[in-house]
Amino acid sequence: MTTETRILRGAPLAAVLREQIATGIDALIAAGGRSPVLATVMVGSAPESVAYRGSIVRACARVGVTHRPFDLSPTATASGLVATLRRLNEGGEITGVLVLMPLPRHLRQELVVDTLAPLKDIDGIAASSVGRLRLGLPTLPPACPRGGIELLDHHGVEIAGAHVVVIGRSSVVGAPLATMLTARDATVTVCHRRTRHLADICRQGDVVAVAAGRAGLLTRDMVRAGTTVLDFGTNVVGDRLVGDAAYDELLGHAGAITPVPGGTGPVTSLVLARNTVAAGFAQLTGSLDGVARMPAAGFRATLAGAAP
Ligand code: ADP
Numbered sequence: 001m002t003t004e005t006r007i008l009r010g011a012p013l014a015a016v017l018r019e020q021i022a023t024g025i026d027a028l029i030a031a032g033g034r035s036p037v038l039a040t041v042m043v044g045s046a047p048e049s050v051a052y053r054g055s056i057v058r059a060c061a062r063v064g065v066t067h068r069p070f071d072l073s074p075t076a077t078a079s080g081l082v083a084t085l086r087r088l089n090e091g092g093e094i095t096g097v098l099v100l101m102p103l104p105r106h107l108r109q110e111l112v113v114d115t116l117a118p119l120k121d122i123d124g125i126a127a128s129s130v131g132r133l134r135l136g137l138p139t140l141p142p143a144c145p146r147g148g149i150e151l152l153d154h155h156g157v158e159i160a161g162a163h164v165v166v167i168g169r170s171s172v173v174g175a176p177l178a179t180m181l182t183a184r185d186a187t188v189t190v191c192h193r194r195t196r197h198l199a200d201i202c203r204q205g206d207v208v209a210v211a212a213g214r215a216g217l218l219t220r221d222m223v224r225a226g227t228t229v230l231d232f233g234t235n236v237v238g239d240r241l242v243g244d245a246a247y248d249e250l251l252g253h254a255g256a257i258t259p260v261p262g263g264t265g266p267v268t269s270l271v272l273a274r275n276t277v278a279a280g281f282a283q284l285t286g287s288l289d290g291v292a293r294m295p296a297a298g299f300r301a302t303l304a305g306a307a308p
Contacts, residue, residue: 002252002253003225003226003252003253003254003255004252005250005251005252005253005254005255005256005257006155006255006256006257007256007257007258007259008151008152008155008157008228008230008256008257008258008259008263009258009259009262009263010147010151010258010262010263010264010265010266010267011262011266012154013150013151013154013267014266014267014270016154017150017267017270017271017273017274018062018063018270020274021063021064021065021270021273021274021277022063022064023295024274024277024278024281024294024295025063025064025065025277027293027294027295028277028280028281028284031281031284031293032284033280033281033283033284034092034093034095034280035064035066036064036065036066036095036096036273036276036277036279036280037065037066037067037068037093037094037095037096037276038056038060038065038066038067038068038095038096038097038098038122038272038273038276039067039068039069039070039088039094039096039097039098040053040056040067040068040069040070040097040098040099040100041070041071041072041081041084041085041088041097041098041099041100042069042070042071042072042100043072043073043074043076043081043099043100043103043104043107044072044073044074044103044104045074046100046102047236048101048102048234048235048236049100049101049102051234051236051241052100052234052269053069053100055265055266055268055269056098056269056272056273057069058269059266059269059270059272059273060269060273063270063273065273065276065277068094070084070088072084074104075104076104076107078106078107078108078111081103081107081111081112082111082115085097085099085111085112085115085116086115088120089115089116089117089120094120095120095276095277095279095280095283096120096121096122096272096275096276096279097116097117097120097121097122098122098123098272099112099116101172109125109171112125113125113126113127113171114126114127118288119279119282119283119286119287119288120279120283121140121279122140122143122272122275122276122279123140123142123143123172123272123275124139124140124141124142124143124176124275125142125171125172128288129288130171130176132288133176133179133180134179136183137288137289138288138289138290138291138292139288139291140275140278140279140282140288140291141176141180141271141275142172142173142176143268143269143271143272143275144172144173144211144232144264144268144271145172145173145174145176145177145180145211145232146176146180146271147264147267147268147270147271148177148209148230148232148258148264148267149177149180149181149184150267150271151230151258151263151264151267152207152228152230155256157207157228157256158206159181159184159185159186159207160184160185160186161185161186161187162186162187162206162207163186163187163188163189163204163205163206163207164181164186164187164188164189164205164206164207164208164209165188165189165191165201165202165204165205165207165208165209166178166181166188166189166190166191166209166211167191167192167198167202167208167209167210167211167212167217167218167244168191168192168210168211168212168213168232169190169192170211173211173232174190174192174211175190177209177211177232178190186207189201189204189205198222199221199222202218202222202223203222203223203224204224205223205224205227206227206228207227207228207229207230208222208223208227208228208229208230209229209230209231209232210229210230210231210232210233210243210244210245211232211233211244212233212244213233213235213244214233214235214244215233215235215237215242215243215244216242216244216245216246217233217244217245217246218231218244218245218246218250219246219249219250220246220249220250220253223250223253223254225253225254225255226254226255227254227255228254228255228256228257229245229250229254229256229257229258230258230264231243231244231245231247231257231258231259231260231263231264232244232264233245233260234260234265241260241261241265242260243258243259243260243263245257245260247259247260274294277294278291278294279291281293281294
């Protein structure tokens with residue numbers, strides 16, 4: 001049996017996000033804040049990081065957020081990375097900081113987690129940001145999962161009461177996605193590399209979200225007809241960007257699917273830009289509670305993933 005598969009594109013939501021950012025910047029400046037500046041730090045030049053930065057550059061250019069690139073050599077030391085982050089923490093011009101992942105093997109992600117100033121942590125990875133998200137307090141939510149949830153909302157996919165299977169438990173995608181979906185009353189199953197019977201579990205999902213960093217991991221036989229597939233994969237294969245879902249074979253079988261590119265990707269970069277503006281409000285206030293001053297109603301109402 002074939003199903004008409006709805007393509008959940010990021011573009012219509014991107015237009016809404018750009019509007020929210022424009023309104024937010026005006027309000028930030030009116031409140032005495034500075035024009036927002038987003039710094040990306042790249043150590044080496046992993047193709048995924050280069051692609052993500054390209055998307056951030058394009059998003060920022062369209063919404064009036066200034067982007068500043070900081071590049072470190074692939075052999076940069078831990079103390080070199082920490083020194084760069086401390087400079088950015090203290091730099092008055094910089095509103096938000098994102099360190100592009102993956103880092104080279106010799107640099108642990110904890111270095112970033114422990115060093116980034118929470119009020120500039122626009123991807124919500126610092127311990128205080130993770131804790132505030134878990135507690136439902138105003139915070140800067142990790143951009144990628146937050147954008148994915150807004151994409152489901154925008155296209156009218158029901159989250160409350162749905163069984164969402166999340167493949168991946170990384171601190172920037174899978175884990176915060178599970179936290180936010182639980183706060184939105186979904187029933188969440190988190191799967192990972194050691195999960196047994198992955199296909200059986202996925203077939204139970206009303207929604208399957210995949211953030212494993214494995215091209216084509218989610219195949220047609222793993223999902224029930226009519227399921228919604230939320231694909232966070234950004235794998236560079238040859239000169240193409242492909243998701244974690246086997247897109248072509250899921251067409252005509254899944255009920256809805258986010259394409260790669262053009263699904264969660266462009267939304268993620270805009271959520272990051274919006275978080276930068278929200279960070280500007282937090283800095284005006286001196287607390288992450290200040291992000292609630294961001295005047296986009298939809299943003300404020302669902303800051304920590306709570307139901308709108
Ligand atoms: P990302 O940044 O996309 O979340 P990471 O490499 O940090 O990627 O994390 C990958 C996650 O995906 C891990 O939680 C891992 O357990 C999970 N994962 C990777 N491969 C598989 C697989 N074949 N089956 C199930 N889970 C997987």
